Amino acid sequence: MKKLLFQINSKKGISEIVSYTLLILIAIGLAAGVYSFLKVYVPKYQTPECPPNVHVSVQRVSCDIDSIEFEILNKGFFSIDALYIRLNPPGREIQSIIPNNGFYSFNNSLSPGNITTISKLHNRLSPSEEEAEYTLEIQPAIYKEDGNLAVCQDSVIRQPVNCQ
Numbered sequence: 001m002k003k004l005l006f007q008i009n010s011k012k013g014i015s016e017i018v019s020y021t022l023l024i025l026i027a028i029g030l031a032a033g034v035y036s037f038l039k040v041y042v043p044k045y046q047t048p049e050c051p052p053n054v055h056v057s058v059q060r061v062s063c064d065i066d067s068i069e070f071e072i073l074n075k076g077f078f079s080i081d082a083l084y085i086r087l088n089p090p091g092r093e094i095q096s097i098i099p100n101n102g103f104y105s106f107n108n109s110l111s112p113g114n115i116t117t118i119s120k121l122h123n124r125l126s127p128s129e130e131e132a133e134y135t136l137e138i139q140p141a142i143y144k145e146d147g148n149l150a151v152c153q154d155s156v157i158r159q160p161v162n163c164q
Contacts, residue, residue: 048144050152053077056140059115063087063134063163069119070136072110078142079109082149086137087122087161136161 059071068087074080085102102120110116139156141149 048146048148048150050140050142050150050155051078052154054080054140054142054152054155056080056083056138056155056157058136058138058157058159061136061159061161063136063161065163066123067119067121068136068161068163069117071115071117072138073115074110074112076140076155077112079111080140081106081109081143082141083118084139084141084151085118085120086135086139088135088137090132090134132163134161134163135159 053076055074055076057073057075059073061068061070063069068085072083082103082105085104087102104118104120106116136159137156138159139151139153141151144150
């Protein structure tokens, strides 16, 4: 009789181990299923983001009929690798008169605290537009470690300019 009771009790312990093992396997299977399901919804390509402390300042601007020249100071904490320069005619928000989207790439990055002079050609102004007040818009950009250019959306500066 004792032998029979011992066998029943020992089988009861094995069934608990089997039930815990099955619970663990079910949990792992569900986690794998949820992971593979959610992996489809996460985008594979993320647009590179610019660090938060990127700031530039325009020191001096001169504009004439076919070119613009200005000094730019890096007031942020990161080196700037490129700029998008836009010179918008009065009444226009988007269209720039600088060719090639106004892209300007530095030979060497503009380090924090440094200042440099940039000169860009723009589409020739008509005589009626010469005395108008234009808007100079500068947007810094930084190359990330993977080589992608991160354009700084929050660091755009706009300054009124009189072209003569």
